[in-house]
Amino acid sequence: MTNELIKQKLTEKFGDQLIDWEEPYGMLTFTAAKDLNLKVLQYLFDDVDLKFKFLTDLAAVHYPDRKGEELAVVYHLHNLIDNIRIRFKVFTDVVKPDVFSATALYSSANWMEREAYDFYGVNFIGHPNLIRIQNVEEMEYFPQRKEYPLEDQSRIDKDDEMFGRGGSFGPGNERAYNGTISEEDKIESN
Amino acid sequence: MQTTEHIKLPAGSLEKQTTTLNLGPTHPATHGVFQNILELDGERIVDAVQTVGYIHRAFEKIAERRPLYQITPLTDRMNYCSSPINNMGWHITCERLLGVKTPKRVDYLRIIIMELARISDHLICNSIVGVDTGAYTGFLYVMQYRELIYEIYEEVCGSRLTTNIGRIGGFERNFTQTAFEKLEKFIKEWPVVLAEFENLFTRNRIFMERTIGVGPISAERALNYGFTGPNLRAAGVDYDVRVHTPYSSYEDFNFTIPVGTTGDCYDRYLVRNGEMHQSLELIKQAYKKVQEFKGAEAEVYHADVPEYYLPDKKMFTQKWKRSFTILK
Numbered sequence: 369m370t371n372e373l374i375k376q377k378l379t380e381k382f383g384d385q386l387i388d389w390e391e392p393y394g395m396l397t398f399t400a401a402k403d404l405n406l407k408v409l410q411y412l413f414d415d416v417d418l419k420f421k422f423l424t425d426l427a428a429v430h431y432p433d434r435k436g437e438e439l440a441v442v443y444h445l446h447n448l449i450d451n452i453r454i455r456f457k458v459f460t461d462v463v464k465p466d467v468f469s470a471t472a473l474y475s476s477a478n479w480m481e482r483e484a485y486d487f488y489g490v491n492f493i494g495h496p497n498l499i500r501i502q503n504v505e506e507m508e509y510f511p512q513r514k515e516y517p518l519e520d521q522s523r524i525d526k527d528d529e530m531f532g533r534g535g536s537f538g539p540g541n542e543r544a545y546n547g548t549i550s551e552e553d554k555i556e557s558n
Numbered sequence: 559m560q561t562t563e564h565i566k567l568p569a570g571s572l573e574k575q576t577t578t579l580n581l582g583p584t585h586p587a588t589h590g591v592f593q594n595i596l597e598l599d600g601e602r603i604v605d606a607v608q609t610v611g612y613i614h615r616a617f618e619k620i621a622e623r624r625p626l627y628q629i630t631p632l633t634d635r636m637n638y639c640s641s642p643i644n645n646m647g648w649h650i651t652c653e654r655l656l657g658v659k660t661p662k663r664v665d666y667l668r669i670i671i672m673e674l675a676r677i678s679d680h681l682i683c684n685s686i687v688g689v690d691t692g693a694y695t696g697f698l699y700v701m702q703y704r705e706l707i708y709e710i711y712e713e714v715c716g717s718r719l720t721t722n723i724g725r726i727g728g729f730e731r732n733f734t735q736t737a738f739e740k741l742e743k744f745i746k747e748w749p750v751v752l753a754e755f756e757n758l759f760t761r762n763r764i765f766m767e768r769t770i771g772v773g774p775i776s777a778e779r780a781l782n783y784g785f786t787g788p789n790l791r792a793a794g795v796d797y798d799v800r801v802h803t804p805y806s807s808y809e810d811f812n813f814t815i816p817v818g819t820t821g822d823c824y825d826r827y828l829v830r831n832g833e834m835h836q837s838l839e840l841i842k843q844a845y846k847k848v849q850e851f852k853g854a855e856a857e858v859y860h861a862d863v864p865e866y867y868l869p870d871k872k873m874f875t876q877k878w879k880r881s882f883t884i885l886k
Contacts (some may be wrong), residue, residue, distance in 0.1 A: 393654060422781055448781070448795070451802045476784030479610075487618075510620070518623050522659035 369450035371396040377418065381411055389503065390459075395455055402458040405441070406468045412454075413430065413444060413473055420445040424453065425511070426470070426480040428488035430462075432514045436463035439490055462513075470496040488514035565597055565604055576604050576742060626652050626726060627866060640679035641721045642711065647837050650805055652726045653861075660861045663851050665807035667859070669844040670741065671714065671723060672806070673837040678707045680788070680830040680837075687827055688759055691768040696758045703751045706744045713737040728770075728860025738845075747804035752834060760831070769823035780821060792829045793821030805854065807884045811843050844847040 374396055378386055386408070388399040400408050412420040425444040431437060437459035446453045460467055469492035471475040481492045482501040489510035492498055500507065507515070564575040565764035582593040588689045591612045597605040617632045634641040646668055653660060660668075679721065681704055687874045708718040714737050715723040724730065775785070780793040790797060798815045800808040816832025822857030851858070861865055 423784055448797050474784070475779075475782045476763070500611070502614040504611075518619060 369447065369452050371452075371454075374418065374452070374454060377415065378408070378411075382408065395453055397455040397457070399457045399459065402441075402460045402467055405443075405456075405458045406470065406473075408456065408475055409443065409445075409470055412456075419448050419449055420454065422446040422448055423470070423474040423476050423480075426477055426484065428484040428490050428512075430488055434459070436461050437556075439465050439488055441467050441484060441490055462489075464494050465490045467491070468493050471495055474547065482504045486510070487511070561649070564591065566598075567599060570821060572600070578746070583609070611808065624751045630724075631720065631722045634722055637679070639682045640675035641719065642675040645678075645721060645723050646672055646806065649724055651724050654692040656726070656863070658727055658861050658863050659726060660806075661859045662807060662810075663848060663857045664860060666810075666844045666847045667729060668724070668806050669713075669808065669811070670848070673840045673844070674707045674710060674744075676837045677834050678704050683788075684759070684827055684830050684834075685755070687769065687823060688765065691765055692883055693758065693762070693765065699758075700751065700755055703748060705742065707745065710711060710740045710744065713740055727866050732857060732859040736801055737761050741841070741845060745838070745845070748838060752831075752838075756831060766824060769827060771820075772823045774820045774825075775817050775821035776821065786827045788833060789821070789826060791815065792818035792825040794819050811840055813840055815842075 371391060371394075375389060378398070378459065382404070384402070384405060386398050386400050388397070390397040392479060394443055412418050419470050422445065424441065424446045425442070429440040430438060431440060432480075439460050439462055440457050441460070445456065458467060462483045465488075465492055469481055471481065471492075478496070479501060481490075481495055482498060484490045485489070485492060485495075485498055486500045487510055503511065536538070564578065566575050567573055576597040576599050579596045579598050580593070581596055584592055584876050591610060593609040593612070595607045595609075596603050609695055612751070617635070621629045621632060630645055637642045652658075663766040684716045685700050688696040711721050711723065712718050716719050716731060717723075762833065775783075775793050777794045780790050781795065785793065786799075787795075794817060796815055796817045799805075801815060816829045816836070818829050
């Protein structure tokens with residue numbers, strides 16, 4: 369079983385509906401239309417030669433710059449018998465992010481799809497229990513999307529005193545506040 | 559909060575329906591993160607609803623903004639019973655992305671550290687299963703010897719639990735003589751303790767009664783649920799990434815993979831115990847290989863990746879002295 373053979377078998381079955389064939393670091397990677405994801409997974413699972421029975425990982429990715437296909441769902445599949453791994457992506461738009469659920473094929477997809485829903489808002493159609501898994505139920509947004517950047521680490525307007533980090537008026541922040549060097553620091557620098 | 563419905567029991571049962579019992583949030587893996595709402599028919603669990611989201615630390619989000627070497631401390635927290643293995647996983651990933659080839663000595667030193675971590679992790683699993691089945695002695699006894707492993711970590715990297723051990727390309731400094739002495743002490747004292755630990759549990763009637771046939775899983779189901787590691791091997795699948803896709807020169811070593819049959823608690827215990835024996839063998843082999851490096855080779859502790867290492871301090875003092883004399 370080689371990457372070429374997998375590619376050949378998949379192309380025979382699906383023709384040019386599978387695109388973007390790549391082999392970064394030796395791992396075969398391709399993209400399919402989002403309506404096709406279950407058919408491809410089913411074929412990879414059932415075929416007597418391919419035997420991709422193990423779903424290593426399922427994750428979502430947010431590409432804010434790709435208009436019309438902002439969200440990707442990435443499947444990492446593993447054939448344990450021939451010890452070969454492939455990666456398979458489907459893209460969906462962010463407005464109506466509906467993707468078919470793989471839970472009927474892989475039980476492991478259950479929690480991973482819940483996670484992808486929780487953090488990226490991918491709506492997995494056919495999932496038995498698509499609720500948030502890590503965040504609180506009341507949350508109204510999807511925190512891993514790129515429109516929620518991390519807080520700037522260098523901001524100084526926040527009072528960290530409650531967390532034992534000196535706070536805005538504690539030691540270490542004098543310079544940020546009054547713009548002068550304390551006497552102690554002067555002695556040290558000499 | 560999601561709740562379960564009572565399940566009606568068939569006619570003739572003692573009760574009409576199942577009982578709901580809240581278990582947790584408790585800490586089977588890390589602190590206070592796992593809650594189960596159980597539906598019980600007597601003592602038997604019929605259904606359960608899990609909540610796993612009590613601690614989410616947004617590592618993925620934090621990692622978006624950090625340089626590679628600042629992500630290593632985050633990997634410590636993935637499983638703090640064996641943080642070195644997670645650290646190494648991250649380093650090896652980065653090295654593959656950067657195209658860095660590590661020297662053999664680094665690989666062997668890494669294997670020593672990783673297998674020590676595997677032992678300390680399996681030790682927790684196996685001794686805690688003892689605690690859960692009513693035997694506290696084994697747990698307290700082996701914790702004393704996990705100290706020996708932690709002392710080696712401390713000598714190598716300065717910390718014990720969340721180690722942040724190594725750097726991209728190798729280690730932050732060479733192993734000291736004391737580290738090797740501590741390793742020798744461990745290799746000498748540990749097998750006796752492991753044998754005693756097995757005497758306490760493996761053929762213990764109470765332990766066997768409480769673990770055999772508990773929580774079994776078939777190989778097919780385990781694969782479908784994405785099991786890996788000892789849990790998958792206990793179900794009878796002989797898959798080990800160290801053998802099938804060797805990294806860090808695991809292909810240079812001679813070891814066997816323990817495999818179970820039924821995937822119940824007892825098999826998982828046996829597989830982990832077997833792996834501890836194999837890890838010890840790996841450590842011995844790796845230590846022997848490390849000792850074979852002589853002269854300048856014995857000083858190699860990282861690959862040639864100047865971006866991730868501070869330059870030699872001696873070099874700086876010499877340069878400074880030279881420029882100082884010129885100034886005079």
